[in-house]
Amino acid sequence: MRMNILIAALALAAAGSACALDIQLPPETAAYKPSELPGYQLVQRNCMTCHAAQYASSQPSASPRAYWEATVKKMKKPFGAQFADADVPAMVDYLVKTYGAERGAAATVAAAVKPAAAVAAPSTNGKDAKTLLAENGCMACHALAQRVIGPGFAEVAARYKGKDGGAAVAAHIRQGGSGKWGAVPMPPFSQLSEADAAVLAKYVLSR
The missing domain is CATH 1.10.760.10 (Cytochrome c-like domain)
Structure with missing residues (x-):
C-alpha cells in the first residue's frame, strides 16, 4: 500500500514538472x-x-x-x-x-x-569617462565584466564588435529604454551632452 502511494506521488511530481511554464x-x-x-x-x-x-x-x-x-x-x-x-x-x-x-x-x-532625447543638454566641460561614470551613478547598475542590473560593459562591447556602434550606444545612454538587454528599463540620461555620451560610449565599447 505504501509503495503504491509513493509511486502515485512520484507520478504526480513528474507530471507537475513536465507542465512547468517558463513565464x-x-x-x-x-x-x-x-x-x-x-x-x-x-x-x-x-x-x-x-x-x-x-x-x-x-x-x-x-x-x-x-x-x-x-x-x-x-x-x-x-x-x-x-x-x-x-x-x-x-x-x-x-x-x-x-x-x-x-x-x-x-x-x-x-x-x-519635448521627449528627453530632444532637449538640449548642457556640456559638462569635457570630463573623462571615469568622472562621468561616477557622477551619473553608472556603476550602480553596470560593471566592467559581469551583469549587475544591466549588462556588463564587456557584454555590450561584444555585441557591437566589428560594428560602428558608438552612435547607437551614445543615443541609448541619453534616451534610455527597455527591451534591448532585458525587461528592466534603463532611465534616460538626457542631462548628458552628446559629446559626453559619446565619451561614455567609447569607453564601454573599448572593454
Missing part, C-alpha cells in the same frame, strides 16, 4: 508623469533602476511631503539606492506635487513636453 514578463512600459519640476529628471534617472513607475502612482494620493521624504530616504538607506543627498529635496518636491497631497501646486506638462 516571460513583458518589458516595462510605465513612465513617470512629465513635469517641468527639476525632480522629474532625477526621479527618472534614480528610481527606475530599481522599480517600476507604478510604485509612485500606487501610493496614497493624500500622502504629505513628510511621507514622500521618508520614502525617498528609505530607498537610499537602508535599500542602498545610488543617488546624492542633494537630489532628495527636488525628488520629493516632484513626487508630492505629482502624486501626493500637493498635486496641482505645480503644473505638470502633458504630451506637449
Whole structure:
C-alpha cells in the first residue's frame, strides 16, 4: 500500500514538472508623469533602476511631503539606492506635487513636453569617462565584466564588435529604454551632452 502511494506521488511530481511554464514578463512600459519640476529628471534617472513607475502612482494620493521624504530616504538607506543627498529635496518636491497631497501646486506638462532625447543638454566641460561614470551613478547598475542590473560593459562591447556602434550606444545612454538587454528599463540620461555620451560610449565599447 505504501509503495503504491509513493509511486502515485512520484507520478504526480513528474507530471507537475513536465507542465512547468517558463513565464516571460513583458518589458516595462510605465513612465513617470512629465513635469517641468527639476525632480522629474532625477526621479527618472534614480528610481527606475530599481522599480517600476507604478510604485509612485500606487501610493496614497493624500500622502504629505513628510511621507514622500521618508520614502525617498528609505530607498537610499537602508535599500542602498545610488543617488546624492542633494537630489532628495527636488525628488520629493516632484513626487508630492505629482502624486501626493500637493498635486496641482505645480503644473505638470502633458504630451506637449519635448521627449528627453530632444532637449538640449548642457556640456559638462569635457570630463573623462571615469568622472562621468561616477557622477551619473553608472556603476550602480553596470560593471566592467559581469551583469549587475544591466549588462556588463564587456557584454555590450561584444555585441557591437566589428560594428560602428558608438552612435547607437551614445543615443541609448541619453534616451534610455527597455527591451534591448532585458525587461528592466534603463532611465534616460538626457542631462548628458552628446559629446559626453559619446565619451561614455567609447569607453564601454573599448572593454
